[in-house]
Amino acid sequence: MMTASTAPASSVPPQHRAPAGAFAPVPLRWVGPLRVSGNAAEGDIEVPLATYESPLWPSVGRGARVSRQVDGGITATLVDDxxxxxxxxxxxxxxxxxxxxxxxxxxxxxxxxxxxxxxxxxxxxxxxxxxxxxxxxxxxxxxxxxxxxxxxxxxxxxxxxxxxxxxxxxxxxxxISANYCTDKKASAVNGILGRGKNVTADILIPRQTVTGLLHTTAARIEHLNVSKNLVGTVLAGGIRTANAHYANMLLGFYLATGQDAANIVEGSQGITCAQDRDGDLYFSCTLPNLIVGTTGNGKHLPAAEDALRRLGCREERPVGDNARRLAALAAATVLCGELSLMAAQTNPGELMKAHTRIERGGGDPHAH
Known part of the structure; x- marks a missing residue:
């Protein structure tokens, strides 16, 4: 059976053909800056997110504000590549x-x-x-x-x-491809053996910042993480994963920087950890399958080239270090969005009010 993707161009009606060089525009905003340190990236850095889900921008932005309240901000540790x-x-x-x-x-x-x-x-x-x-x-x-x-x-x-x-x-x-890689499919093997960049982003947030910016407590976030991300995912049959919405941040980041967006399938398999440490909140996101690069197909396009340059991933560095920096920034971005959503979900009605105000009410996505 011939599909649109396999049919010769001449057999596709003219009204359904995309013009040569056509692009599908996706809204993009720069968020932050978020504060990052670690063995692959350091500094206060704005990050780009291309998404139709406009509440994602203020959500990641709130996490970025939290990172700037902490010495060193988010520590992104690249474990393997x-x-x-x-x-x-x-x-x-x-x-x-x-x-x-x-x-x-x-x-x-x-x-x-x-x-x-x-x-x-x-x-x-x-x-x-x-x-x-x-x-x-x-x-x-x-x-x-x-x-x-x-x-x-x-x-x-x-x-x-x-x-x-x-x-x-x-x-x-x-x-030549045997599905034991595993490419663009959910599996256990990648989380166990690794595929792409393995990065953990973590942060220790003081009690006053948890209550002041996140409007919750460390104990409530820890409890929700166990009940929702861990127990809920086990009941759902999740594979090497326990998180709220890594895929949202990864898709936005991947599209903005010229990555193969289908790799969010394995990229979003990661585990969130939250611990109440005497009122302070330790929060981490472990992503063992971040597949990103700073050279190759798509990276030369103007929007992706500009994003990589602004992220500091076009510098003269040892081979591989620009891509490792990009992976660290992706993981830090994921943490910002994951932290903000988890905090919101500890408060009844907060998540839906934000979505309704921004997506249906025409609210300013930067006002969260």
Whole structure:
């Protein structure tokens, strides 16, 4: 069956064809500044959010104001950085698959050398595997410089797969993509093994700021986080995730900075932690699957280029550091929006009043 996306252009009625170079405009606002420190970004920085959900701007803005009331603001700690591509190899049976795995392990140095011939920046970190009967799933893990690395990882995996099929007896081609990556799908494997940038953003908010700016208490936010984000998500069958709305901030941030927006599927799998520390609030957002880059497809477009420049992600830095800075800012942005929403939901009616005032009443989205 032919769909609009696969049909030849000549078969699509003229009124349904998009003009060459057409764009779908999405409202964009710069929010903040939010205060960030840590091992990948530091300073008071405004962030862009492209979204149709206009209450998101004041919500993230309130979190940003909180960050400026704290020495050091939000600490964004980059824990890991790797892009993955899994391939599928077919064998005769499980024993043959295991023999192939041992052969792969024995020639890891050769595979690393071969990877370097595919790109100036791709480096093979590790190869993991799963065996299911005669099926062998290999998960290649790479560093990819300042690129998000989808194409770089796939190109390297394609070369590695071809080499293994030529040199490992009893192996046959299955697929260049085997769903064990996992790309743009909710899964446990990415949270466990990592895909993209693994970042935790956290902050310790004094009691007076919790009550003054967030209109709640640390104890109420901690209680809601356990009941809603943890227990509620378990009951819903969530996969390696326990948060209120990471996807909202990530989508806005990804669209504004030229990212592949479909990666919010795995990107929004993260865990919120809230602790009442003698009236002060410790609050963190852990995002193990942030797939972002500062070079590559889409980043050259004027709006994305301007956003990356304003975010300080166009500077002369060691390879990979601009993308790591972008990931840290994305995580800090997520924390601002998550904190503000969780605070609002501790107060009956607050969330709906804000949405009604801004989205239906024509209220100023900056007035929250």
């Amino acid at each position: 790797r892009m993955t591509r899994s391939v599928l190899i077919e064998t005769a049976d499980a024993a043959a698959a295991l023999a192939a795995v041992r052969s792969v392990d024995d020639r890891l140095d050769d595979l690393r050398a071969l990877t370097r011939t595919t790109s100036r920046f791709a480096r093979l970190l590790a190869v993991r595997h799963e065996i299911c009967g005669p099926l062998l799933f290999l998960r290649f893990e790479f560093t990819t410089g300042d690129a998000a690395g989808h194409n770089m990882a796939t190109l390297a995996a394609d070369r590695l797969l071809a080499h293994l099929l030529e040199t490992v007896p009893g192996t046959r081609y299955g697929s």
